[in-house]
Amino acid sequence: xxxxxxxxxxxxxxxxxxxxxxxxxxxxxxxxxxxxxxxxxxxxxxxxxxxxxxxxxxxxxxxxxxxxxxxxxxxxxxxxxxxxxxxxxxxxxxxxxxxxxxxxxxxxxxxxxxxxxxxxxxxxxxxxxxxxxxxxxxxxxxxxxxxxxxxxxxxxxxxxxxxxxxxxxxxxxxxxxxxxxxxxxxxxxxxxxxxxxxxxxxxxxxxxxxxxxxxxxxxxxxxxxxxxxxxxxxxxxxxxxxxxxxxxxxxxxxxxxxxxxxxxxxxxxxxxxxxxxxxxxxxxxxxxxxxxxxxxxxxxxxxxxxxxxxxxxxxxxxxxxxxxxxxxxxxxxxxxxx
Numbered sequence: 339x340x341x342x343x344x345x346x347x348x349x350x351x352x353x354x355x356x357x358x359x360x361x362x363x364x365x366x367x368x369x370x371x372x373x374x375x376x377x378x379x380x381x382x383x384x385x386x387x388x389x390x391x392x393x394x395x396x397x398x399x400x401x402x403x404x405x406x407x408x409x410x411x412x413x414x415x416x417x418x419x420x421x422x423x424x425x426x427x428x429x430x431x432x433x434x435x436x437x438x439x440x441x442x443x444x445x446x447x448x449x450x451x452x453x454x455x456x457x458x459x460x461x462x463x464x465x466x467x468x469x470x471x472x473x474x475x476x477x478x479x480x481x482x483x484x485x486x487x488x489x490x491x492x493x494x495x496x497x498x499x500x501x502x503x504x505x506x507x508x509x510x511x512x513x514x515x516x517x518x519x520x521x522x523x524x525x526x527x528x529x530x531x532x533x534x535x536x537x538x539x540x541x542x543x544x545x546x547x548x549x550x551x552x553x554x555x556x557x558x559x560x561x562x563x564x565x566x567x568x569x570x571x572x573x574x575x576x577x578x579x580x581x582x583x584x585x586x587x588x589x590x591x592x593x594x595x596x597x598x599x600x601x602x603x604x605x606x607x608x609x610x611x612x613x614x615x616x617x618x619x620x621x622x623x624x625x626x627x628x629x630x631x632x633x634x635x636x637x638x639x640x641x642x643x644x645x646x647x648x649x650x651x652x653x654x655x656x657x658x659x660x661x662x663x664x665x666x667x668x669x670x671x672x673x674x675x676x
Contacts, residue, residue: 339446339551341480345375345567346394347452347511349482350383353443355417357384360405361439361450361482368394371513376569385414385421389437389452390428411437419443424473427456428487431466438474446479446551449504453511455487461498470501478504480551485521486512492520496528499560500538506561508549518564525562 340352347362360383366375373394388396388409396409406414411423420442425434441448451458457473460466481504485495499507512518525539532538538559547568 339443339448341508341549341551342570343508343510343547343549343565343567344378344570346373347389347450347482347484348375348567349450349508349510350378350381350570351441351448353419355419355443357416357419359383359385359387359421359441360402361387362389362395362452363397363400364392364394365397368392373513374567376567378570381570385416387421387437387439387450389439389450390435392428392453395453408439426452426454426473428453429456431456431460431469440476447476448480448482448551449474449476449478449502450482451484453487454484455489455491458484458494458498459487459489459491461494461501467501470498474502478502480504480506480508482510483507484511485509486514486517490517490520492517492524495521496524499525499562500528504560506551506563508563508565522562522564 339354342350342352344350344363345366346364346368348364349361351359351361353359358381360378363378363386364375367373368375375394375397382403383405386402386405386407388407390396390410406416408414408421408423411425413422414420422440422442423437424440426436426438427434428436436453438452438454439450441450457466457470461470481499481502483495483499485492509518509521512521522541525541529537529539539562540559541562541564543564545566547565549563549565
């Protein structure tokens with residue numbers, strides 16, 4: 339499974355069955371804030387998911403000629419790939435107004451949280467913790483993790499991710515580079531509180547916008563993969579289907595020292611090697627992918643084959659938290675954003 343980060347909450351997922359999913363393709367710099375969402379360059383995905391109708395998650399005027407669209411929920415099975423939704427909330431837990439999406443393919447389980455801010459912001463409440471575990475009960479191979487929103491929720495997002503305990507996570511839905519730095523610093527703070535046990539998180543910064551999900555699983559804890567958004571750049575073979583067994587392109591391996599409870603450095607890395615066949619099952623995913631019940635013919639032109647441009651790596655993250663008061667939810671009042 340190949341993943342490209344377009345920005346904010348927008349991702350393109352490409353699969354060996356020839357299909358692709360576009361998730362939460364929102365407007366660039368929505369609400370007048372600095373959170374770009376880059377273009378698709380005319381590529382046509384097989385499936386499009388929208389968690390809800392706010393412009394940072396659903397680009398006004400965006401149309402797709404042949405894609406199947408799941409908006410605000412629903413489910414779909416297509417050539418061994420299953421997509422299902424989980425109803426959650428952005429504004430109030432009493433009123434579902436957001437859909438997280440779960441993708442099952444080749445033994446992998448991927449969760450896109452979308453705008454589950456109401457649950458994230460209240461994660462310190464024991465009742466909410468139980469509700470979250472009921473709503474998201476599975477072991478996830480990858481979580482697209484919401485880390486910023488109407489209030490500054492870096493600390494709560496790190497605690498939410500710690501509760502889910504996926505194998506990997508990619509931070510998303512942030513309005514500035516500072517917000518992502520805050521989140522990564524909170525992740526490191528959880529590590530420092532480990533009191534001698536193995537590190538809960540490792541942080542890998544690729545400096546690029548692509549990641550290949552393969553059968554290489556972290557032995558313990560969650561690997562947080564920090565990507566930088568960029569436009570989708572079509573290859574010369576864009577009209578050809580994604581070839582079965584094609585090698586996945588990973589960013590060059592980048593190492594980053596991470597503070598440990600004992601004060602010793604530790605190396606986190608993204609392996610720069612081809613993906614193992616996606617048919618290989620994972621121990622973390624006990625439930626396999628159900629057989630396809632609704633196969634659909636998809637033209638070669640509608641299948642996405644792309645490589646991503648690169649962007650400059652962001653500034654290093656300080657292990658010290660910036661003084662933004664983000665640990666107190668609502669300390670700065672609500673933002674009129676999604």
